[in-house]
Amino acid sequence: MKLNPEGKVPTLVIDGRPLTEVAAILFYLARRFPAAELLPGDIEAEAQTLSWMSFIAATLHPARRQGLDHARAVYAIADKRLGAMWTLGEHYSIADIHLFRLYWRLFNSLKPVPGTFPNLDAHYARMMARPAVAKTIAIETAIGYELPG
Numbered sequence: 001m002k003l004n005p006e007g008k009v010p011t012l013v014i015d016g017r018p019l020t021e022v023a024a025i026l027f028y029l030a031r032r033f034p035a036a037e038l039l040p041g042d043i044e045a046e047a048q049t050l051s052w053m054s055f056i057a058a059t060l061h062p063a064r065r066q067g068l069d070h071a072r073a074v075y076a077i078a079d080k081r082l083g084a085m086w087t088l089g090e091h092y093s094i095a096d097i098h099l100f101r102l103y104w105r106l107f108n109s110l111k112p113v114p115g116t117f118p119n120l121d122a123h124y125a126r127m128m129a130r131p132a133v134a135k136t137i138a139i140e141t142a143i144g145y146e147l148p149g
């Protein structure tokens with residue numbers, strides 16, 4: 001609570017200063033480590049990244065709390081918006097990490113019928129095939145990270 005009066009995770013501490021909100025933390029990490037190329041260079045693509053992350057934080061993240069039907073409707077919008085590749089088309093970015101984490105929770109707790117969200121399912125599979133993602137999931141599994149029911 002001292003670090004984040006809202007009492008929520010994640011909170012990243014940078015030289016003693018707390019930074020809250022997934023979108024802001026991802027933005028910071030992308031700018032702090034530019035070699036990873038997690039934020040596209042041109043203005044419109046950067047704005048699209050922010051658009052995705054705003055949608056994810058404000059609409060997708062709280063959807064589950066508003067009931068299953070609402071969650072399904074909102075994830076259907078995300079599925080339609082996503083299309084066939086990454087959130088920004090060819091460029092893998094922080095918006096994909098943000099989207100994946102939310103869908104990962106839904107996928108593993110609610111287990112949607114396969115085919116309900118075809119684009120999100122394909123995105124999930126592409127993300128799980130990334131070595132860094134597999135490594136993170138393995139670390140979390142080893143420490144017993146449990147999903148809310």
Ligand SMILES: N[C@@H](CCC(=O)N[C@@H](CS)C(=O)NCC(=O)O)C(=O)O
Pocket residue numbers: 007008009010020021022023057061
């Ligand atoms: N808008 C915040 C939401 C953060 C959030 O809701 N975190 C949840 C976990 S997913 C939490 O800390 N919940 C603890 C609680 O509500 O007690 C963000 O995007 O970072």
